[in-house]
Amino acid sequence: QVQLVESGGGMVQPGGSLTLSCAAPRSIFSISRMGWYRQTPGKQREWVAGVTISGMANIADSVKGRFTISRDNAKNTVYLQMNSLKPEDAAVYYCNGLRSSPPYTNYWGQGTQVTVSS
Numbered sequence: 001q002v003q004l005v006e007s008g009g010g011m012v013q014p015g016g017s018l019t020l021s022c023a024a025p026r027s028i029f030s031i032s033r034m035g036w037y038r039q040t041p042g043k044q045r046e047w048v049a050g051v052t053i054s055g056m057a058n059i060a061d062s063v064k065g066r067f068t069i070s071r072d073n074a075k076n077t078v079y080l081q082m083n084s085l086k087p088e089d090a091a092v093y094y095c096n097g098l099r100s101s102p103p104y105t106n107y108w109g110q111g112t113q114v115t116v117s118s
Contacts, residue, residue: 004028004095009112012085016116020080022095022109032107033098034071034078038091038114045094049080053100063089082114090116 008020020036035050049069051057057069068081078095095109 004097004107004109006093006095006109006112009093009114011115011117013118014085014087014116016085017081017083018085018114019082020093020095020112020114021077022079023075023077024095024097024107026076028097028099028107029071029076029078030073031100033100034069035096035098036069036078036080037094037096038089039094039111040091046091048093050096051078085114085116087116090114 004022004024006020006022008018010018012018033050033052036048037045038048039045047060048063049059049067051069051071059067066084071078092111092113094111097107099105
């Protein structure tokens with residue numbers, strides 16, 4: 001079973017910063033678009049950011065200007081830099097890998113909790 005391993009979650013005060021990391025097996029990372037989603041209790045999982053194999057990034061409007069996604073192909077790791085965090089950013093953040101060729105398999109991490117509270 002493919003595992004995406006997330007790290008970096010935790011508690012931060014409003015206005016603070018966190019960086020999430022997600023490591024994937026090279027066999028998957030090298031052929032997958034990587035991204036981050038988040039979910040709060042009772043709500044659907046929400047797309048936050050994505051980055052293509054070539055490094056082209058897209059960010060959800062709700063976090064644009066505050067969050068940055070990047071990938072290090074040498075380390076098979078994708079990052080989510082989160083600045084100016086707000087209480088509404090609190091959620092479980094999930095790393096996602098979407099294979100860019102058939103069968104377009106979706107891979108998920110186990111999730112990491114981000115809490116924003118004073």
